[in-house]
Amino acid sequence: MANINTAIKAEARDLNFFYSNGARALKGISMPLYENKITALIGPSGCGKSTFLRCFNRMHDLYPGNKYEGQIVMYPDNTNVLDAGVDPIEVRMRISMVFQKPNPFPKSIYENVAYGLRVRGENNKRIMDDKVEEALKGAALWNEVKDRLHDLAFNLSGGQQQRLCIARALATDPEIMLFDEPTSALDPIATANIEELMVELRSKLTILVVTHNMQQAARVSDYTAYMYLGELIEYDDTDRIFTNPGRKETEDYITGKFG
Amino acid sequence: MANINTAIKAEARDLNFFYSNGARALKGISMPLYENKITALIGPSGCGKSTFLRCFNRMHDLYPGNKYEGQIVMYPDNTNVLDAGVDPIEVRMRISMVFQKPNPFPKSIYENVAYGLRVRGENNKRIMDDKVEEALKGAALWNEVKDRLHDLAFNLSGGQQQRLCIARALATDPEIMLFDEPTSALDPIATANIEELMVELRSKLTILVVTHNMQQAARVSDYTAYMYLGELIEYDDTDRIFTNPGRKETEDYITGKFG
Amino acid sequence: MQAPMELTISPRLAKNIRRNVKERIIELILMLAALTAVATTFAIVGVLLYESVSFFKTVSVVEFFTATEWTPLFEDAHYGIMPLVSGTLTTSAIALAVAVPIGTITAIFLSEFASHKARETVKPILELLVGVPTVVFGYFALFFVTPLLQSVYPELPSFNMLSAGIVMGVMIIPYIASLSEDAMRAVPMSMREGSYAMGATRFQTAIKVVAPAATSGIVAAYILAVSRAVGETMVVAVAAGQQPTLTFNPLEGAATITAYIVQVAMGDLPHGSIGYQSIFAAGLVLMVMTLSFNIIGHWIRKKYREHY
Amino acid sequence: MEHKASVIENLAEVRAMIKRHKRNDTLFAVIGLCALMLGLITLMLLFWQLIADGYPKFTIDFLTEFPSRRAGQAGLLSAWVGSFLVMSVTFLTAVPVGVAAGLYLEEYAPKNWFTDLIEINVSNLAGVPSIIYGLLALGLFVYILDLGQSILTAGLTLGLLILPIVIVSTREAIRAIPVSIREAAYGVGATKWQVVYDHVFKYSYGGILTGVIIGMARALGETAPIITIGALTFIAFLPPSPITAEPPFLNFEWLSSGFTVMPIQMFNWLSRPDHAFHINAAATGALIIIVTLLMNGTAIWLRYKIRKNIKW
């Protein structure tokens, strides 16, 4: 599945991260994200998967005292996302995120999807309608909700809510999408839907997904990174990782001997 | 490991349980607990393990509207624990429980262990001291805390707190002890300690333990029950369950194909 | 590749700057609002100190704290605050003697014994007691409670600290009950389950586990109640009598600091007179008293917050 | 078999002991009920007394008549209008400032000594006796700022008085909003203020409103600070109307007008020699309690509705 010709969309370079309590949660991680590919992050609980993911859209900036070291460079413009001079809001407009538990706003379905556009100052109703429809279609939710766009989002099922959150993230045409265990709160059928969706989305953008479910990583991703205790132990084609891992630790984890 | 000669200490008979919202969380479960054995309950999240366990000491009585159907009979006195005429307090004095997250009282270590005795009206300092020491020794905590018995229990580490909770449960000489995922909040070393302890305790009493960690079930238990969606799918010797399960569902779960 | 990127990014940067300026301004406005609280405190302390300084130019601090008579408005003026302090402390002590046990028992009852539904209905009703204008309580004390007490103990004068204190106590029961109940409810269910699983009864669980676990919240409630009692005005002004007397005998009448202030304020005291200044000096003492209670309460809450 | 016998013997002992312990349960339940009833009964008694005394005045006329020297004709018109106008000023000052302060403290304030100072301040202000606010108003508003004994002075005073209540309830309402919602909003590129206004504020205003209503109910019954600013007056007219027929249609003269409010009018009537006035006072007291009850009831209902509608 891997393809050496693919362009790199973003790249972590010797990334360290420290929580405000001084804990070093990431230890010198360097890793590429290939354009229009899905990269999966796996590893035991507490290894730093979420921490790493949240560096990409500077989520850690929301809590005082957190510290980044190193770079995350985005291409083609060579912007170091972590640079203090780069506005995190700008970063988040380019890199959007889907969370573990669906977290729609207590607003209507329409308003949830439109929110990212409103934040960007878009007010034209026509454009907005189009974009909302497009995003909901992209998130494979349009058919289910097109007749009740002004219903409260809370009235959707868990899987629908998660797709709504994906539509919300999609509406603003991000370059990269981050998923943090996007299916862990969902039932198997909803999970399958979301996985399928991610694979479809790949054609439009670059995806980084954290999962604790190895089967899921194997099913959806092109590349897989295995992390342990804040370190990147191994990064490779998903096929290689799951069939022929280079490191003993990875193998132990994947075969369930450990964790 | 199984032994047909062992006496039955307690037995669920066609047990149904309904939460106050009407949800039927247990569906006709019948299962024995052998005396001086460890029985493990496994199954995917939400299958009703905790619900079943908490029937044994009538914990559900604390919340209005819950309903039991069927029996849990204790031997040798043939008391049906669930009988409306049986005082839940009496049941809890015979069947004690250790919770998922250690929940010591905001009191001293000594007072935590002494609590059950005080509740029973015991006030003799000499007897109390002896019992507390004995229980702490039984929970393998004595050496670590004997010099600071009057320290606040909150100052102990998570694993120590959990052992304190075991000591607390132990101090009153229960006939059965229930453990609800007793190690899920603990690190691996503390987990190993607790597991060892359970095995030791087996000689004194009967144990029912819920765990989501199959390795743990395999390591500590004599019998294992696999539950799914409120039903008891399979009950057997632990060895048999893990090597040669009778049902396809059990096998899928144990080999990680599902869940 | 580089050049066109520049073009797209610079307008974005301009937008960033505009956005950031707007964000700053908003933050500043919000901060100013938060500073109003500080400003209010400073204004209170400032006004009280300003007038008190003039007061203490006439009256020595030593006299203020040691003299045993308080008659600033009479020709034979004495300026000893102690009679007002004794009245304040006595009425507050009576109020607490009523409110602390009853409030705490009510809280335990509501949190551990009453059904969810009963609690949700009763608590708001109880909280209504807080909304009753305190004047009403004042006249209730004078016209209802005092005669009631007099029928038991005929020697009791019409104005006495006992009846004012009792009514004030009833008035602050809801504070103690409601806040202590909140504190007890915040005790995690796992703690209760731990106790019940040991075979404890409700009463044992409530007294031995829940109440001790909620101690900090309960004590904080007491402290709030103390500062309410100390600062309560209309009840004591109406029912305790307004004669400054250095006594701790609840069967006598006496004036409190608050009663003195409102009594004087009811007439229009000329700005700048010693009488006018005296209410600010008395107010300063009151402020210092309640402030110290509040700080103790704050400290207790902080020290014991989230132990579980 | 021996084992069985010992278990059963032991059980009998345990049962006897449980019975003893349960007696304490019952005893405490009874004591607790009595304690609870004490508060409730006092409230009922008070309320019943006021109603029984004041019921002859439960008429429309009582609300549409001005105070009078004749108890039978005296009404509450100027008092309730005064209360309403004072409350309006209180609302318009305390709510924006309090909510803004709450938003700042919860969403913006860095954790340092300075915000600690503000925090301690707010919690202290909540415990400052109302009469001290009266002194503040007397010294600052009446004399230094020369606002006189006006609706503005009274409104500002009560506004400051309930400010801590508004701040605290704002913060509590805000805290109920999960981090995940904030992160979701930041995640699509919202600025801080957009997150705060579009989400934090909008989802918490029900809770804020609850606190505001409770604060206003308290301010409505406050007597001491109003007396302290010296507003014990016979007022048998209404302040100038805030709305006028000619442009600019708004008139702010009412702010500097003299006024009376319900608790003051009640106090005034109570101090009359003629007992007929005490009926008026009782009716006023009952009315204040009823209004307070309605306000608190609204607050409780709101809280209930919010809890029911929004489950995070």
Added chain:
Amino acid sequence: ADKIIKIDGSSTVYPITEAVAEEFQKAKGVKVTVGESGTGGGFKKFCRGETDISDASRPISQKEIDACKEGGVQFIELPIAYDALTVVVNAKNDWVKQLTVAELKKVWEPGSKIKNWKQLNATYPDKAMNLYGPGTASGTFDYFTEAVNGKSKASRTDYTPSEDDNVLVQGVSGNLGGMAYFGMAYYEENTDKLKAVPVVAKEGGKPVLPSEATVMDGTYQPLSRPIFIYVNATSAAFKPEVKAFVNFYLENAPKLVKEVKYVPLPKEDYDAVKTHFKAMKPGTGFNGTSEVGIKITDLLSRIK
């Protein structure tokens, strides 16, 4: 802006002024506010020019005259009724039949140590004496101390003072040994709980109960007193509504004063006061001191 007549001052006079204000508002539609800060408090505002009229239950004092001069306020002094300060005891008190002024002085003078009825008179029972009286900002207090103790504001301090006369009523009615003094109106409303004490002006004189008759005929001494309103002369001259109000006041005083249970002046005195007001003669007939037992016409004629 709306015309508002601002009145403040004596709580004794308050009921009369309030009654006039009410009728006047009904008749003329002019707004009137009436405060009750006590005579002294009222004069403070009056002399700062904040009020148009000040109610007073005693004549203006020298200090207040000076303050008014400083504030550039000229005033017209108008007696409008009589009040009888009433000394009251509990209705169940069966031992006090009368009190001489000397006895009252013994009780109320500064430093008085009388705390028990027996100390006052050996024939009285051994009963604690609880004292209640008006607050120090009130004219009633000033007048009583002047009339009884010989010096305005000179009083013992260990009694329960209240600006709210009802509180005083409650105090005496709840204490068998209670004693208080206040305006007659409050006594009249509470005759079931209180007993008025006949006062003997001079040793050997006759005890006199306060009543309309004894006030009018001048026998209730020294506790009957004229009560006043003081009108800001500038307001009276330049604010027609103030002038109209005062005229209305004097016109309706006989009826309204009686209605609120005070003693009206004789008709000829009202005529004299009206004439006096028409002449707009500022000044006081008292020279800044209180006088006991003066005739209205004499008083008015003193003002030059």
